[in-house]
Amino acid sequence: MKRTDEVWKTAQLAQTFLEGVRGAIPLASEQLEMMLRIIQRAKSQVNTVLDLGCGDGILGRTILTQYPHAKVVFLDFSEAMISAVKDKLQTPENNIEFVLEDFGQTSWVNSVQNFGKFDVIVSGFAIHHQPDDRKQEVYQEIYNLLTPRGIFLNLEHVKSTSNFGELVFNEMFIDSLVNYHHQRVNHQSREEIAQQYYNRPDKEANILAPVELQCQWLTEMGFLDVDCFMKVLELALFGGIKPQN
Numbered sequence: 594m595k596r597t598d599e600v601w602k603t604a605q606l607a608q609t610f611l612e613g614v615r616g617a618i619p620l621a622s623e624q625l626e627m628m629l630r631i632i633q634r635a636k637s638q639v640n641t642v643l644d645l646g647c648g649d650g651i652l653g654r655t656i657l658t659q660y661p662h663a664k665v666v667f668l669d670f671s672e673a674m675i676s677a678v679k680d681k682l683q684t685p686e687n688n689i690e691f692v693l694e695d696f697g698q699t700s701w702v703n704s705v706q707n708f709g710k711f712d713v714i715v716s717g718f719a720i721h722h723q724p725d726d727r728k729q730e731v732y733q734e735i736y737n738l739l740t741p742r743g744i745f746l747n748l749e750h751v752k753s754t755s756n757f758g759e760l761v762f763n764e765m766f767i768d769s770l771v772n773y774h775h776q777r778v779n780h781q782s783r784e785e786i787a788q789q790y791y792n793r794p795d796k797e798a799n800i801l802a803p804v805e806l807q808c809q810w811l812t813e814m815g816f817l818d819v820d821c822f823m824k825v826l827e828l829a830l831f832g833g834i835k836p837q838n
């Protein structure tokens with residue numbers, strides 16, 4: 594099967610996403626707050642973190658604000674994204690690692706194994722580029738990389754269970770893009786922004802799965818306390834905890 598996710602390796606898409614889309618994601622700050630709240634409740638100590646498909650490292654960098662001494666591994670297969678993390682971290686500490694790797698291939702695990710197991714693994718809007726079989730393998734690989742009681746949280750674009758839900762999601766996202774761009778003195782019309790949204794180069798790379806199904810996979814794999822902790826239409830924060838033994 595032809596891979597559609599590799600469009601993300603281009604510097605142009607990295608720039609478009611980071612400058613024109615990431616900040617427009619509806620309820621983005623609430624999602625980050627919820628992620629931190631769940632991690633804080635699940636873990637009294639966080640020593641090691643993996644941000645899988647990190648982009649500019651927004652998830653890992655948010656965790657660092659609460660756990661500044663944690664070792665954080667930022668993994669992405671786009672060089673442009675890895676340099677964006679480096680720029681945004683400003684003063685890279687010794688405890689930060691960057692890994693240029695493709696988690697679509699099972700070999701990515703070898704590149705992070707030498708950092709030991711992780712207390713927290715987070716991923717944002719990245720795993721949905723994999724076909725469902727590979728998504729499940731990635732979740733199993735994540736499970737194997739966690740410490741006992743380690744937590745996995747996936748902030749993800751998930752599939753609506755109805756066309757109606759998809760329609761409402763698309764409208765909400767376009768409204769959010771319009772507000773975001775108009776605040777930045779980009780006065781494109783709603784129609785132009787909607788056109789760009791429906792024809793975006795990464796659209797074909799989305800292989801969405803319903804959050805209920807993905808939570809079921811995690812439960813069957815052995816994760817505990819599996820839940821969809823937050824969901825607004827197609828944007829969901831879900832995950833689970835690896836058992837002690």
Ligand SMILES: C[S@@+](CC[C@H](N)C(=O)[O-])C[C@H]1O[C@@H](n2cnc3c(N)ncnc32)[C@H](O)[C@@H]1O
Binds near residue numbers: 645648668671722
């Ligand atoms: C939509 S962006 C999200 C970035 C970031 N996690 C966030 O929440 O803003 C998806 C990211 O996943 C990365 N990505 C997609 N597929 C990947 C793969 N197979 N291996 C490594 N990185 C991947 C892309 O390069 C991109 O940085």
